[in-house]
Amino acid sequence: MSKGKLFVVAGPSGAGKATLVHALLAADAKVQLSVSFTSRAPREGEQDGRDYHFVSREDFLARVNRGEFLEHAEVHGNLYGTSQKWITDSMASGLDILLEIDVQGAQQVRRLFKEAVGIFILPPSGDILEQRLRNRGTESEDAIVRRLANAREEISRVEEFDYVIVNEHIDQAVRDIIGIVRAERCRLAAQSERHQALITSLKG
Amino acid sequence: MSKGKLFVVAGPSGAGKATLVHALLAADAKVQLSVSFTSRAPREGEQDGRDYHFVSREDFLARVNRGEFLEHAEVHGNLYGTSQKWITDSMASGLDILLEIDVQGAQQVRRLFKEAVGIFILPPSGDILEQRLRNRGTESEDAIVRRLANAREEISRVEEFDYVIVNEHIDQAVRDIIGIVRAERCRLAAQSERHQALITSLKG
Numbered sequence: 449m450s451k452g453k454l455f456v457v458a459g460p461s462g463a464g465k466a467t468l469v470h471a472l473l474a475a476d477a478k479v480q481l482s483v484s485f486t487s488r489a490p491r492e493g494e495q496d497g498r499d500y501h502f503v504s505r506e507d508f509l510a511r512v513n514r515g516e517f518l519e520h521a522e523v524h525g526n527l528y529g530t531s532q533k534w535i536t537d538s539m540a541s542g543l544d545i546l547l548e549i550d551v552q553g554a555q556q557v558r559r560l561f562k563e564a565v566g567i568f569i570l571p572p573s574g575d576i577l578e579q580r581l582r583n584r585g586t587e588s589e590d591a592i593v594r595r596l597a598n599a600r601e602e603i604s605r606v607e608e609f610d611y612v613i614v615n616e617h618i619d620q621a622v623r624d625i626i627g628i629v630r631a632e633r634c635r636l637a638a639q640s641e642r643h644q645a646l647i648t649s650l651k652g
Numbered sequence: 653m654s655k656g657k658l659f660v661v662a663g664p665s666g667a668g669k670a671t672l673v674h675a676l677l678a679a680d681a682k683v684q685l686s687v688s689f690t691s692r693a694p695r696e697g698e699q700d701g702r703d704y705h706f707v708s709r710e711d712f713l714a715r716v717n718r719g720e721f722l723e724h725a726e727v728h729g730n731l732y733g734t735s736q737k738w739i740t741d742s743m744a745s746g747l748d749i750l751l752e753i754d755v756q757g758a759q760q761v762r763r764l765f766k767e768a769v770g771i772f773i774l775p776p777s778g779d780i781l782e783q784r785l786r787n788r789g790t791e792s793e794d795a796i797v798r799r800l801a802n803a804r805e806e807i808s809r810v811e812e813f814d815y816v817i818v819n820e821h822i823d824q825a826v827r828d829i830i831g832i833v834r835a836e837r838c839r840l841a842a843q844s845e846r847h848q849a850l851i852t853s854l855k856g
Contacts, residue, residue, distance in 0.1 A: 567838075568840075570847070570850065570851070570854065571854070572850070573850065573853070573854075574853055574854055574856070577854070599854070600854065600855055600856040603851065603854045603855050604855050606840070606844075606851060607840065607844070609840055610839065610840060611835065611838040611839060611840065611843075612838060612839075612840055612843035612844070612847070613838055614843070614847055614850065623834060624834055624835075624837075624838050626831065627830065627831035627832070627833075627834030627835045627838070628831070628834070628835040628838055629831075630827060630828055630831030630832070630835070631815065631828075631831045631832040631834070631835030631836070632835070633828075634815045634816060634817055634828050634831070634832060635814065635815060635816075636810075636811065636813060636814060636815065636816055639815075639816035639818070640810075640811070640816070643774070643816070643818055646774065646776070646777065646818065647774070647807065647810060649777070649778055650774065650775070650777075650778055650781070650803070650804065650807045651804055651807050651808050652778070652804040
């Protein structure tokens with residue numbers, strides 16, 4: 449069994465990360481989402497264990513102290529973290545793992561997993577980004593202003609990623625992310641490992 | 653208009669290169685196959701600019717003298733060549749260009765186009781490769797033996813390529829090559845160039 453890959457998906461709130469990630473998961477059974485821990489309250493429709501592991505701030509900090517997290521960060525006053533052991537075990541079993549994460553977290557992950565593939569999602573314009581955030585209807589004006597400032601900061605680090613998807617037409621963006629995962633599996637290094645016996649036999 | 657990419661597809665006879673290439677061309681209108689120049693007259697049904705660029709012998713030789721060809725050869729008194737100028741011009745106009753070529757030719761192309769993306773097509777086994785060559789029914793026993801020896805030689809150079817597709821299930825292999833082209837368009841360098849204005853405006 450050859451080792452799976454780690455895909456790190458980042459981008460500002462309102463870029464449409466979640467929609468893309470869920471379309472990818474639906475299209476490709478070999479990709480599994482890493483479910484983060486968070487101290488924030490669930491939004492409507494969010495399920496514990498599927499969208500996040502929702503825990504109290506105290507519980508979260510205890511896990512930090514036990515060294516359970518690959519990375520953790522405070523975003524908009526809420527704590528978010530990723531379980532390192534679950535990722536390592538899943539990749540060893542041949543699954544490709546997908547992390548939906550903020551830019552800071554992505555940097556931390558790539559320090560630990562050098563071969564992680566970074567994918568940055570961009571909105572097609574600043575106006576559309578703002579409109580998408582307002583359309584959620586779940587955020588206060590303050591929260592929206594904070595998210596927009598944060599978006600500018602995140603976007604300034606797009607150069608740290610391997611791929612950039614501009615999420616203008618969702619069907620196109622979905623094909624992009626599915627294509628990136630397929631292409632990464634076809635990279636020489638991955639294929640040489642996966643098909644070593646075949647290549648040796650063909651060389652005769 | 654951002655510059656297109658050059659994709660170089662190689663692999664042994666019987667790996668199924670032509671089928672994959674034509675499926676990609678049918679699926680992706682932004683990819684264009686490199687069309688060779690020839691001094692021979694068009695056969696019935698052949699279209700100038702689609703099957704070949706039909707030019708006079710004088711025109712062809714003038715292009716040779718101007719150093720326009722990546723490679724050229726005389727076959728049965730007719731001249732055939734791959735135009736470097738056509739590839740460069742097409743890429744400049746934003747098209748992705750695809751070259752179906754042998755391993756030696758691929759090496760030459762990559763010396764001239766450093767950022768060319770190399771895709772190697774492998775058959776799923778030596779037996780299937782041989783079977784596919786025999787099923788063509790057009791080749792003598794000698795030709796088949798020669799092609800199989802040549803295949804071993806070509807496969808020994810798989811490490812020179814960026815991507816490897818194992819053409820076992822054609823529908824999967826087609827998705828692989830389509831995915832590779834999409835992914836390459838999403839690479840940071842390509843997207844930074846294509847969406848420079850957007851990124852600058854989003855950084856605020």
